[in-house]
Amino acid sequence: MPKANTLLKVSNLTRVYGSLAALANLSFTLQPGEVLGVVGQRGSGKSTLFRLLSGVEMPTHGEIWLAGSPVMLRTPAEAQSLGIETVHQLPEIAENLSVLENVFLGREISKPKAVQVLPNIAEMLEEARELFNALGAEDDLIYARSANLSDEQRQIVALARAMIRPGRVLLLDDPLPVLSYERQLKLLECIRDFSDKNISVVLSSDDLNHIFAVTDRILVLYKGTPVKFCRTSETTPREIVELIVGSNRQAQVTPVIWAFENYHIAQQQAEELRLAQNTLRQNLEEQDSLNRQLIEKLHDQVEAADRLARALQEANRRLITEREAERKALARDLHDQVIQDLLSYNYQLEELENETAETPQREELVKIRDGIRQVVSSLRDVCSNLRPPTIDSHGLSAAIRSLAHQWSVQTGIEVHLKIDPALGRLPEPIELSVFRILQEGLNNVRKHANATQVKLSLRRTPTASLVVQLSDNGQGISKPINLATFSEEKHFGLVGISERVSLLSGTMKVNTQSNGGLELYIEIPSPYPSINN
Template sequence: MLPLLSVRELHIVFAAKPILSGISFELRPGDILGVVGLRSAGKSVLLQALAGIYPPTAGEIQVDGLPLTWAGQAVQRRGIEFVPQAPALVDVMPVLDNIFLGRERGKGRLDPAAMATTAYQWLERFGLPRGLAHQRAGDLTEEERQLVALIRSFVRPARLLILDEALSALSFARQQAVLQHLREQAAAQAGIILSSDDLNLIFAITNRVLVLYQGRQAALRVTASTTPREIVELMVGSVRQERVTPLIWAFENYYQAQQQAEQLRQQQLQLQDNLAAQDSLNRELVQRLQEQMVALDQLNQALQEAHHRLMLEREAERKALARELHDQVIQDLLSFNYQLEHVEEEIEQGEALSELQAIRRGIREVVAMLRQMCSDLRPPTLDSHGLAAALRSLASQWSEQTGIQVELLLAEPLERWPETIELTVFRIVQEGLNNVRKHAGATRVLLEVRRTSAAGVMVRLADNGRGMATPPDLQRLSERKHFGLIGISERVSLLRGTLHIGPSVWGGLELQIEIPNPAPFPAEGVRMG
């Protein structure tokens, strides 16, 4: 049995730059192939070549054993339908005309009534109103445009359906409806190729996965015989945890967010159904409450962003002030001290020499104090050697100053995290230790920092002091000018983390903080595409 699609040593070069090289695979009727890879891996170029848009520089593409011809109408006559990520619709034409564009004349044409009936059925299948068929395509939302492009490919009898990130703009429920239709087409022996950054979607629908890495074929895996982690390792070309884990974390949280959004949508629909049975006053009240909730959410988001910018600006000011103190003030004082040293060598024993030596001792004490201030403003160890070294230095200095024993547990190796996270963790520990010194009356402190199983950062700070009532009343603490816990809670909240306050095993207080990684402010990590 001939394969539906056969690709052999496909190479594509643009402007003397290799885009794809050495791509080979087959697709049989009923197969669903997923194509994955990072940005610039060549996914879109590959799918466009299979759709007859780009001719290969070298290699061969065959459909039903015959070479593919690079001409739009010829490709469609071979039963190949292509849906790009950005739908190509004629904005001035109604949706109905866009769906059947190119089929108004010739063999297999439909009369207007039949076209309208077919369009209504497809629109209703994906939760769209019939009236949408008569709206201008230019007035549609992004999701509606994508659905119209998909419907246009579904109404034509396709043997090979190629979807280039064509589901990313859809809601969770409509994605599931499209996936169900794709399964039905595969059961009818159509071949399907789709690319997506959502690994959960890829694993839900495909039977094989083609992984591209920097324009090359990294692997062709049977979906049931592989795992998301193995696919991500092939996508990034590495098995190192710091490169793989953030992507796994992003995929899992993206899928959970989709599910939660769909649950909220269903709850909203249920609420609307219930309101239909109530009087207009209740509906108006709920609408006002919804508007107030939206306004409160927007205000809270704006306040969080403003607070985050303020914290970043404050850290930048601290860094600049520390550099100015170190590079100017301290250096000037050391220069004066050096000059006085030369004067001291010329003065014989006497009262003037004693006073000069006292002045030099005073200058050295001021320099030491200024260096400590620079370290408090912006610890140079944090920028030069990372969080682990900065925490060791902080714990050692704090223990020496306070006489309180610090037991330090740092996961080894404690790899470098984004600057936002490292600086936030350092400030949290700094504020927590100051809190212990001012209020706890403790003689022993435990500080633990490690990575969590979900690729986040966990900080644990416990003491054997007098403790406090939990959960704490932050408003009362603010009135008593007890700002340590308030500052910690604000920093944790801004990074979407969690803070748990409770009694420690020693009878004092224990803080457990977990911060996700990559940090949402600003978004860091690998971009997909």
């Protein structure tokens, strides 16, 4: 039984999908007005926790208590009826309704003493404007078409809907990234106001500056398991990052902390740039002298942002290098220990099979050995994905041939491969990056292209660059290709490829072909000498 002053209690909360525990044995309490921060990497169980607390899913095991009573949250409507409001990462709004109707959906304000239950539009408009102003949004958002809203505007409408009648617990599952920097600060102010009104808030965010700014306690999740539950004032960002990444190695922790801190600075600088540009436009004709000063300041800020972008790129390059090294070590351990042990057991079972006279036992041993062989085959595929052994032994050309052959066998899509015989060996980081780029490119073709044929070529140019071309005869993309839009829509295939190309100081073009399908044209400066030299 939870304490009398405990608003929310979670006991051994567990959610299992098949054999995978997305969340395991989580227990904590939440006091009235307390702000709890939830942090962790992707796959740590954060969103699973929010789905369980909001009634989207039911736990496999465990209990949830609210105000001293056990509750079963079978649906979001049940959670709302108990005073639990939720804003998810990707909020859903009714596009056939107006913005005002979305904000007050199911909570309309009725006119007093009306013959029929009629909504009090004037009072609803006033409350909605107050909320939008508190979130830094313009009043005219109320009159916008719901179907035409941007991702940021949809998030603001969802936040307003949860805040219009906040109940007792407000769950915010990473709502900040889609908001501008100014509106992020506004939302943090709203969270503090709710806390002052004894409304508890559970906030998930990847920005530790936000977490440390408003929370009373922090819950750290790692691979579905709670690893730390501490008071915010009694811990540090470095300690939290060590728990998030599961390591206290300086080489792993320092770049992550540096990226967290500088991402926050970059947001501030971007907001300053936006404000400076607005001021510049407004005063361009009236104050010529001030304009020159603003232009100079804008130039300095752009240069500072460029330096920061280069530093962030270097940090990302180090993180990718460390990740590849860890994948290589894991593949080696799997091959040298687990696979070899399994093969040894299989050999022992084979000897036992030869010594066994009884037919049923021999058949059972044969089944066990077949199972072990299948596991060994799967583990070898895992090792190959973690670190293609062909790259280390024979170089990029051989690894690409093996990748193209295996991919073609698995998908049934024909691959026409053309590799420059004079390609030679490249530095390990370049070979690995080009291999990952082609892995992701072929993966995109399999998922989205509906193609029957792929052409893949690697060649050197007279200026010593490496040119990679990947094209298919699939359905292509009808609308103009915009990587920024893909990133906002969380289509990370082409975005991830472009980031790797950028880290190699290369260029990438995505062309729509006249006969259908897409072509990736990538050119990467190479460190080896020109063919003509």
